[in-house]
Structure formats: structure tokens, C-alpha cells
Amino acid sequence: MSSPGQPxxxxxxxxxxxxxxxxxxxxxxxxxxxxxxxxxxxxxSHQRDCVYCQAALREFGRVWExxxxxxxxxxxxxxxxxGAVASQIRKLVAxxxxxxxxxxxGAIRIAARVVARIAREAARDVPGVRVAFGxxxxxxxxxxxxxxxxxxxxxxxxxxxxxxxxxVDLAIVAQYGDELDAVAREVQRRAVAELRRKVGLRDVTVNxxxxxxxT
Amino acid sequence: xxxxxxxxxxxxxxVGSDVDDAYLVRRAQEGxxxxxxDLVDRHGGLAYRVALRLLGNHHDAEDVAxxxxxxxxxxxxxxxxxxxxxxxxxxxxxRRALNRITRTRVTESLDLLGDVSDAGAGPGQHAERDLTVxxxxxxxxxxxxxxxxxxxxxxxxxxxxxxxxxxTGSSIPAVRxxxxxxxxxxxxxxxxxx
Numbered sequence: 001m002s003s004p005g006q007p008x009x010x011x012x013x014x015x016x017x018x019x020x021x022x023x024x025x026x027x028x029x030x031x032x033x034x035x036x037x038x039x040x041x042x043x044x045s046h047q048r049d050c051v052y053c054q055a056a057l058r059e060f061g062r063v064w065e066x067x068x069x070x071x072x073x074x075x076x077x078x079x080x081x082x083g084a085v086a087s088q089i090r091k092l093v094a095x096x097x098x099x100x101x102x103x104x105x106g107a108i109r110i111a112a113r114v115v116a117r118i119a120r121e122a123a124r125d126v127p128g129v130r131v132a133f134g135x136x137x138x139x140x141x142x143x144x145x146x147x148x149x150x151x152x153x154x155x156x157x158x159x160x161x162x163x164x165x166x167x168v169d170l171a172i173v174a175q176y177g178d179e180l181d182a183v184a185r186e187v188q189r190r191a192v193a194e195l196r197r198k199v200g201l202r203d204v205t206v207n208x209x210x211x212x213x214x215t
Numbered sequence: 216x217x218x219x220x221x222x223x224x225x226x227x228x229x230v231g232s233d234v235d236d237a238y239l240v241r242r243a244q245e246g247x248x249x250x251x252x253d254l255v256d257r258h259g260g261l262a263y264r265v266a267l268r269l270l271g272n273h274h275d276a277e278d279v280a281x282x283x284x285x286x287x288x289x290x291x292x293x294x295x296x297x298x299x300x301x302x303x304x305x306x307x308x309x310r311r312a313l314n315r316i317t318r319t320r321v322t323e324s325l326d327l328l329g330d331v332s333d334a335g336a337g338p339g340q341h342a343e344r345d346l347t348v349x350x351x352x353x354x355x356x357x358x359x360x361x362x363x364x365x366x367x368x369x370x371x372x373x374x375x376x377x378x379x380x381x382x383t384g385s386s387i388p389a390v391r392x393x394x395x396x397x398x399x400x401x402x403x404x405x406x407x408x409x
Contacts, residue, residue: 032395089248089288113248135247171245212238214234
């Protein structure tokens with residue numbers, strides 16, 4: 001316990017394990033908490049008149065200053081983090097492939113996620129669409145894809161040859177007040193057109209689910 | 216006009232910023248991988264930041280953040296939304312970081328100063344600031360894991376004792392006690408350094 005009249009110049013002494021209270025009776029851990037939380041300068045009515053408390057708060061505040069300034073610093077997130085996570089997840093989710101051509105030169109295949117991405121981008125351009133997510137599936141393969149996506153432990157067997165037929169599910173969030181039916185039909189029309197134009201898919205089914213609205 | 220503005224939002228804004236985490240979680244659970252990518256966009260920084268503060272070096276932090284974000288995807292089907300997505304992610308990152316701490320406890324503090332300097336500003340610049348950062352980082356890393364977790368989540372992430380108790384599966388009094396002890400230890404170390 002610190003003795004009256006003696007300045008608190010040694011934080012270590014003050015914080016020795018046996019020390020729980022200042023000479024005035026104030027709880028040392030609570031003072032330390034106050035200073036560490038950044039309130040060293042905001043005195044209670046007792047602290048306004050107490051030299052012990054004020055000295056302790058000043059010392060604790062000084063010691064904690066570097067911690068508080070480091071905590072306030074913005075941490076730059078490594079640019080590669082998101083890509084690394086995405087690539088690991090792609091490995092976990094077995095991909096379905098659309099084979100567009102199979103000839104002597106080899107096969108041209110496009111990943112289902114690419115098909116889904118194109119549909120998603122097309123949907124996002126439609127007025128009234130606030131958010132869109134694409135998911136590609138195929139009626140015959142739908143359950144496999146579903147399981148692959150949900151269970152995340154699918155063997156390579158899910159890599160399927162689907163030819164030029166695609167089924168894409170789009171989940172969209174629409175602007176409240178818009179004609180949802182018209183928005184959804186426009187999403188369908190644009191997604192189908194884009195998939196035909198960009199991928200060369202012939203038979204395209206686009207299921208649109210409006211599952212939320214935003215004002 | 217507002218609507219016209221939306222049409223041009225592709226410039227760089229976060230996709231899906233209009234919707235809340237719970238919506239993205241539901242879509243991700245249905246297999247919309249993009250929805251999870253948006254969650255990573257929003258909260259990937261949290262995972263890295265906490266890992267960095269707990270582990271004290273960039274390399275381990277990046278590893279642990281990545282592990283945690285992939286683990287969260289794998290465990291997403293079981294996430295019932297009882298807590299917020301960030302709280303759940305804090306839980307996963309903290310657990311992962313703890314695994315790494317206990318696995319490498321013997322050697323962990325050896326190269327801390329060097330590693331953290333790399334993550335800071337350019338070499339030779341802000342030498343004093345780097346020294347302070349190094350000292351605080353080393354002091355935090357030297358805390359026993361329970362105190363370290365409580366200190367990082369409270370003083371670096373600004374979480375309440377109740378939130379920390381939820382994340383660590385502990386009680387509020389226990390969190391408070393870890394914080395008290397952690398603050399004492401940290402203060403003594405920093406006072407000596409100064």
C-alpha cells in the first residue's frame with residue numbers, strides 16, 4: 001500500500017501482487033481499468049479531491065498510452081487473404097463443368113461458377129435489383145451440386161459433363177415498391193441473353209427468387 | 216436519381232453492402248459461394264487483426280486468419296445464427312490462434328520483434344514508433360493465453376466483457392479477472408521497458 005505523501009513513481013511497486021488498494025482505499029485494479037479504457041482524465045467525485053487516485057491514474061494512463069495508440073491503428077489486411085480463402089473454398093466445393101466443345105484438339109469446359117458469375121453480373125445491372133447471387137445447377141446434377149455446396153466434402157465425381165444446357169439459380173434482393181414481377185422477368189431475360197452471348201450455352205433456364213426487398 | 220445512382224454502383228463498392236450479415240449467411244448456407252465471399256470481404260479484416268494481435272507476427276496471423284475463414288465456411292451449415300457472424304468468427308479465430316500459441320509456445324517470442332517490424336512502415340522509418348509497437352506487441356505476446364485473449368478482445372477490439380465471455384465460452388467474472396491480471400502484467404512490463 002502506498003504511504004501518504006509519497007509520490008507514486010513506481011508502477012511496479014504499485015502493482016505488486018499484494019497491493020489491492022491505494023492509501024485512500026480506492027481499488028487499484030479498477031483505477032487501472034479506468035485508465036486502460038481511456039478514462040484516466042475523467043475523475044469521479046472522490047478522485048477529484050484525491051491525490052493518490054490522480055497520481056495513480058496519471059501513471060497508468062502514461063503506461064497504457066502506447067497500447068491505446070497501437071490499438072487505434074488501422075491494421076492493413078494482406079491483399080492475398082481473400083483470394084487464398086476463395087481458392088481453398090473452391091477446392092472444397094466440387095465444381096460442375098459445362099463442356100462446350102469436344103473435338104480432336106481437346107475439350108473446352110467452363111466452370112459452373114463462371115456461368116453463375118455471368119448471370120449474377122447481368123442481374124446486378126437490372127434497375128430495381130439491389131443484390132444478386134448466382135448459383136449454377138443442373139436438374140440431373142442439382143442434388144449433387146446441392147450436396148457439394150452444403151456438405152463441402154464432395155469427391156471429384158461431382159465434376160460432371162453437362163453439355164450446353166445450364167440451369168442457373170439467382171437469388172435477388174429488390175428495391176421495395178418496384179414491380180417485382182417485371183424486375184424478375186428482366187433479370188431472367190438479361191441473364192439468358194448474356195449466357196447465350198458470352199458462353200454459347202443453348203438451353204438456359206434461369207430461376208429467379210426474389211427473397212427480400214429493401215426500401 | 217437515387218435509382219440511377221444504384222445502376223453505377225459497380226465502380227468498387229462492396230457487393231451486397233445493402234444487405235445484412237444474416238442474409239449473406241443464409242444465402243451462403245444455400246450454396247451461393249459469392250455470398251460467403253462478401254462475408255469475407257466484410258469480416259476478413261477482423262480475422263487477420265485479431266490473429267495478428269494474439270500471435271504477434273504477420274506470417275502466423277495470415278495463416279490463422281485463412282484457416283479460420285475456411286473453417287467458418289466448412290462449419291457454416293451448422294451456424295444457427297444464435298450470435299452475430301462476427302462474434303462467431305471471433306470464436307473460430309481465437310480458438311485457431313490458441314491452438315497455434317500452445318503448439319509453438321516455446322519458440323514463439325524469439326522472433327517477434329523482427330516479424331512485427333516487417334509488417335510496419337518502411338525499414339528505418341519511424342524507428343521510435345516501431346520500437347513502441349514492438350514493445351507493446353512483445354508484451355502482449357508474453358501474456359498467458361487467457362489473459363492475452365481477454366486483453367486483445369477488450370482493449371484492441373473494443374468488445375465488452377459479456378461479448379468476450381460469449382466468444383470464449385467463459386463467464387463474465389472470469390473474463391474480468393483475466394483482464395485485471397493481464398492489465399497488471401502488461402503495465403509492469405511496459406513500465407519497465409519505458
